[in-house]
Amino acid sequence: MKKYSAFAIAREAARYHQGWERAWAKRAPKAKYDVIIVGAGGHGLATAYYLGKNFGITNVAVIEKGWLGGGNTGRNTTIIRSNYLQDPSAAIYEKARSLYENLSQDLNYNIMFSPRGVIMLAQTHHEVRGYQRTAHANALQGVKTEWISPSQVKKLVPIMNIEGPRYPVLGGLWQARGGTARHDAVAWGYARACSDMGMDIIQQTEVTAIKREGGKVTGVSTTRGDIACDKLGIVVAGHSGVLADMAGFRLPIESVPLQALVSEPIKPCMDVVVMANTVHGYMSQSDKGEMVIGGGTDSHNAYTQRGSFHHIEETVRALCETFPMLSRLKMLRQWGGIVDVTGDRSPILSKTPVDGVFINCGWGTGGFKAIPGSGWGMAELIAKGHSPLTDEFGLDRFVEGRFIDESVAAGVAH
């Protein structure tokens, strides 16, 4: 693989940009792999990448029914933060956030990580107590966050009305090293690095069955034929229930649409990420100048990547109170993704009842921020059978009642 660099840009410019190589190879599936990952979203690709990088396992295929990064990875609002409440969450989300800091260098691919800072607004007294508790928990976990006053919030975000009649701003939880990254680039960067290690990224190929013998996985059937494997990683977010059904088990997961929208581009007006959980809205400004707005989830299970319109209306109505200037903006696009929600709002990284089948799902409304850490832990889980990052996130926690309750930290879709 030819490295990307300032020198490469100059060299290719001199050749009228005719010499760039393909970022990843297009290969036909082999008959057998050591590990097959189903789902070329960020989590699946990162799992493959760290299997190769950390464990030298490169006879790997990542099978994707659509195009890589076309699921939730390419549909989210790209917020990255690690200010969760429980210790296992802090460990995996902070691992991910810290890997994001150097990911562009590691992958030789500009993922545009922008640690611009994230504020989670407290707009009720309940939230004030909740976030102060999180700030204390984060201090103990070594995650740098800070409780800030309404006037500090106003200083960071001058366009905000902190004295709204319904939901005044009472303070905020501030993580200065949180921020955003370019979501497609995260998928593309991992895919390019995986391909460079000799892994096969097989797009437009749907897994239709999971083959087993004596309780152990032997391979998958796909729309392009059968492929054998020793180990299988299911990393398909909203479709986890469908894949689990193929392997003969159920999951504590429900799939619901989550929506986002963007405005017309405007001049820079907000250089941090703001999340307002009470009113179910969160917003940042993209490099193109669009206000990127995330909304709420539908109340009922669905696999339609669009969502109910009234959620958009509610989100925008609420945000207009906190950001009055928004009322003058036209909205350009709206879309949805199918998110995989667990009861305790924490992910599942686990062995399964089928020997050799591992699952990584349940990231729900907030897994973009976790991609590098999740891939890191999942790779270790597949290679070694367990990982300090993932041990607490097993399926067994639902039998044992040992939940990792993040319903406060993840009170809103993010």
Place this chain on the structure above:
Amino acid sequence: MLILHCPNCGVMADETELTAGGEAHIKRETVGSDDAAFEQYLFQRENPRGVHFERWRHTSGCGKWFHAARCTASLEVFGTYPAQTVEPPKEITDKITAKRPGWSWRSFS
């Protein structure tokens, strides 16, 4: 927007009048059930891409619960029926069979 017929009061209710109550026909476990049974009851869900039986409450209307049969892939509603039952009525399952041959749901299909 999803529009469901409330079998209790007869109104065609918009989604905003209703509260989704999750999967229907779940067997309730109680004293004497083991951990695995409780896990099934409390957490494990069918979550299918296709035919789904679910509970709804007509919150901003008559306030009562009812059941609906709906396709989670197309959002087509096959019908709604009263909550006081352990299985959907035959006319609804027949309708589903006509439109989605080969569908299944736990114990009945």
